[in-house]
Amino acid sequence: MTNIEGRTSDALLDVRDLKVHLSVDGKIVRAVDGVDFSVAPGEVVGIVGESGSGKSTLARAIIQLMPNVGIAELSGSVRFRDQDLINVSPKAMRSLRRRNGFSMIFQDPLGYLNPTQKVGRQIAEALDDPDDNRVHALLHEVGLPKPRQVARSYPHELSGGMRQRVMIAIALASEPALLFADEPTTSLDATVQRQVLDTLRRLHKSHGMAIAIITHDLGVIAELCDRVYVMRGGKVVESGAVIDVFEAPQHPYSAELIRLSTRHLQVASSGAQRAAP
Numbered sequence: 001m002t003n004i005e006g007r008t009s010d011a012l013l014d015v016r017d018l019k020v021h022l023s024v025d026g027k028i029v030r031a032v033d034g035v036d037f038s039v040a041p042g043e044v045v046g047i048v049g050e051s052g053s054g055k056s057t058l059a060r061a062i063i064q065l066m067p068n069v070g071i072a073e074l075s076g077s078v079r080f081r082d083q084d085l086i087n088v089s090p091k092a093m094r095s096l097r098r099r100n101g102f103s104m105i106f107q108d109p110l111g112y113l114n115p116t117q118k119v120g121r122q123i124a125e126a127l128d129d130p131d132d133n134r135v136h137a138l139l140h141e142v143g144l145p146k147p148r149q150v151a152r153s154y155p156h157e158l159s160g161g162m163r164q165r166v167m168i169a170i171a172l173a174s175e176p177a178l179l180f181a182d183e184p185t186t187s188l189d190a191t192v193q194r195q196v197l198d199t200l201r202r203l204h205k206s207h208g209m210a211i212a213i214i215t216h217d218l219g220v221i222a223e224l225c226d227r228v229y230v231m232r233g234g235k236v237v238e239s240g241a242v243i244d245v246f247e248a249p250q251h252p253y254s255a256e257l258i259r260l261s262t263r264h265l266q267v268a269s270s271g272a273q274r275a276a277p
């Protein structure tokens, strides 16, 4: 069942009937199979679903960072502020990533940062007008203490949580209207996860940017998002306001995800209670 009630006509991003079929080892994988998806200005939207459900491929197709495999079919419409992104030129796409358009952060910042370049330089490169003060201000804004020292570091000299904040600083440098965050906290421990989520929430409030967050963690959705899309097998099986989907899921798959996640949270919290003195 697909519920598209949450779609707004003044959407910042409006995706309709998107299909991304991949050709993998001679077989067609329908990674994204007819998805409707939208994000309003300043909205926080979650995409949740089990591994392989198509969450990352959906985000990557939208921002044209496709996997390095054969594309058997790419169809549908993707509009960002009324600009058609499916047929946009690489140059126009670069400029959308560069200025007031969209940015993306990933689960593994180390894979996206240049290991041989100090992080301050990498942030500066994302700025229109590179300037040390602005680099330090961005590092400060994402909650990194001693921004000057961090700017002089190489990625491997920083912890996982610090590297993710550096990625967020790079993403913020172009003042995006929409930030895609693909499992941004998955590889971090619980305390650092919380700090990164708090940072995203704070930046959302102070910059008013929209966020599309991909996660398998319903706790993250409950905490951050206004609306949620539940994906399975390349399709959106349910979407709606977080509170509605959590309180009265319409699709058995969403209900099962919520049941498992609630049980997990209960076990975690009873463990915490037992551990308390």
Ligand SMILES: Nc1ncnc2c1ncn2[C@@H]1O[C@H](COP(=O)(O)OP(=O)(O)OP(=O)(O)O)[C@@H](O)[C@H]1O
Binding pocket: 022, 024, 029, 030, 031, 049, 050, 051, 052, 053, 054, 055, 056, 057, 058, 067, 068, 069, 216
């Ligand atoms: N580069 C690739 N090579 C082969 N298959 C791929 C590739 N990228 C995606 N797929 C396939 O497309 C489908 C959707 O994958 P995708 O990574 O988008 O799902 P996901 O929900 O983001 O999963 P995860 O949470 O594990 O990242 C899967 O069947 C996956 O195997």
